[in-house]
Amino acid sequence: MARILVIGGSLGGLFVANMLHRDGHDVQVLEKVKGSMNGRGAGIVSHDVLVNSLERAGLDVQATLGVEVPGRVLLDQSGQSLIAFDMPQVLTSWSRLYQILRSALPSDRYHQGTLVTRVEERDASVHVYSVNDGKESTWQADVLIASDGIRSNVRQQFFPQIQPKYAGYIAWRGVCDESLLSNLTQTTLFDYFGFCVPPDEQIIGYPVAGSDNDTTRGHRAYNFVWYRPAAEGDELQALLTDADGVHYPQGIPPHKVAWRQLAKVREDARRLLSPQFAEILEKTPQPFLQPIFDLASDTVSVGRIALMGDAAFVARPHIGMGVAKAAQDALAIADAIRAHGANAEAIAAYANVRFAAGQSAVNRARWLGSYVKSPDGQTKPMAQREHQAIHETAIDLGRYGHQSQFKENSL
Numbered sequence: 001m002a003r004i005l006v007i008g009g010s011l012g013g014l015f016v017a018n019m020l021h022r023d024g025h026d027v028q029v030l031e032k033v034k035g036s037m038n039g040r041g042a043g044i045v046s047h048d049v050l051v052n053s054l055e056r057a058g059l060d061v062q063a064t065l066g067v068e069v070p071g072r073v074l075l076d077q078s079g080q081s082l083i084a085f086d087m088p089q090v091l092t093s094w095s096r097l098y099q100i101l102r103s104a105l106p107s108d109r110y111h112q113g114t115l116v117t118r119v120e121e122r123d124a125s126v127h128v129y130s131v132n133d134g135k136e137s138t139w140q141a142d143v144l145i146a147s148d149g150i151r152s153n154v155r156q157q158f159f160p161q162i163q164p165k166y167a168g169y170i171a172w173r174g175v176c177d178e179s180l181l182s183n184l185t186q187t188t189l190f191d192y193f194g195f196c197v198p199p200d201e202q203i204i205g206y207p208v209a210g211s212d213n214d215t216t217r218g219h220r221a222y223n224f225v226w227y228r229p230a231a232e233g234d235e236l237q238a239l240l241t242d243a244d245g246v247h248y249p250q251g252i253p254p255h256k257v258a259w260r261q262l263a264k265v266r267e268d269a270r271r272l273l274s275p276q277f278a279e280i281l282e283k284t285p286q287p288f289l290q291p292i293f294d295l296a297s298d299t300v301s302v303g304r305i306a307l308m309g310d311a312a313f314v315a316r317p318h319i320g321m322g323v324a325k326a327a328q329d330a331l332a333i334a335d336a337i338r339a340h341g342a343n344a345e346a347i348a349a350y351a352n353v354r355f356a357a358g359q360s361a362v363n364r365a366r367w368l369g370s371y372v373k374s375p376d377g378q379t380k381p382m383a384q385r386e387h388q389a390i391h392e393t394a395i396d397l398g399r400y401g402h403q404s405q406f407k408e409n410s411l
């Protein structure tokens with residue numbers, strides 16, 4: 001039995017902790033957030049690799065994972081369907097996955113309110129320094145897994161030159177109760193993975209479980225993500241500033257989004273989006289926004305320390321793979337520790353397997369995001385953008401990857 005520390009108790013950290021705990025290791029998860037983490041995220045597209053990783057963690061939850069859609073629909077600005085085809089997919093949510101993974105891990109393995117401040121590798125082990133309510137602690141382990149997100153403290157300590165890169169656009173997100181929606185929206189959009197592509201922008205949406213993970217008809221919700229260009233500088237700053245003038249450069253908390261920005265986005269929705277999507281924007285009580293970043297690391301390991309999930313690579317959300325990628329990283333770490341033991345050799349073997357996968361996810365997502373803002377600043381012809389968006393966004397590459405037009409060298 002090895003001693004393994006995981007920094008970050010979000011989905012990536014919970015995936016790897018559950019797998020390693022199941023393999024009989026002494027796993028401790030250090031998470032800086034105190035109190036409930038539920039309700040943090042919104043919808044998540046599931047893929048076969050996600051389900052396989054849950055199974056490896058000992059969790060057979062396929063039947064209750066989320067809501068299944070039969071296919072996709074692209075609406076024009078008048079609300080007419082332009083393209084529609086079958087593509088069954090299951091849509092789940094951050095809170096559903098968190099609930100599944102968190103309840104599978106014994107509580108004494110999960111240390112909330114524990115902020116990791118520094119890590120050191122010496123004497124064939126890793127030493128981690130943390131603070132909880134002003135009390136300092138030191139932890140020791142055979143290997144350390146840093147799953148501490150896009151602003152990873154561990155990555156910044158070892159590789160400060162690797163920084164997230166702003167994509168040039170933001171995403172408005174939110175979840176609207178099914179019961180609030182008109183008959184038109186319920187019958188023409190709600191049951192589908194929906195798209196609408198105004199010039200230089202794109203909105204996608206899909207049904208997810210409602211409150212208490214209720215997936216019965218009438219009790220579900222519609223999750224949307226609306227990508228909109230926002231130039232770095234004044235425009236982005238205004239979006240990330242609350243009504244009292246406080247600026248949140250790393251991301252504005254959902255409840256702080258300025259009311260003028262909410263009024264503007266709803267007005268823009270009425271002007272630019274199909275009536276179905278505009279209604280969803282109107283009736284979502286608290287839309288929130290996130291600047292879109294990606295991150296490409298030079299390396300995902302150092303000695304006995306592995307970076308995984310968003311701490312290692314962040315692909316823009318268009319591939320819908322953030323959680324599945326973190327789950328695959330977790331699987332590769334668990335496999336490497338099974339093969340080599342909890343040591344630097346295992347961490348190097350993990351890095352060997354997952355480094356190229358991370359790069360490829362970032363590249364594919366940049367290519368997909370080029371309908372919002374292409375790398376050369378040129379807008380692609382509408383038909384090409386619509387086709388690319390509806391056929392390639394958040395597809396399960398294992399099932400539907402044969403349709404991909406993407407080439408690694410196409411950027």
Ligand SMILES: Cc1cc2nc3c(=O)[nH]c(=O)nc-3n(C[C@H](O)[C@H](O)[C@H](O)COP(=O)(O)OP(=O)(O)OC[C@H]3O[C@@H](n4cnc5c(N)ncnc54)[C@H](O)[C@@H]3O)c2cc1C
Nearest residue numbers: 008010011012032045116148149309310317320321322323
């Ligand atoms: C607009 C948008 C849409 C998305 N849509 C999808 C989708 O459809 N499908 C999908 O799969 N993914 C999607 N994603 C991506 C997905 O949310 C992430 O890729 C995924 O959650 C990665 O999880 P993680 O565990 O690696 O990192 P995070 O969820 O960021 O977790 C990091 C954890 O580490 C903790 N932490 C940080 N520093 C410390 C420290 N010093 N000490 C202790 N704890 C610390 C944090 O509190 C946090 O809990 C989307 C992202 C965005 C922005």
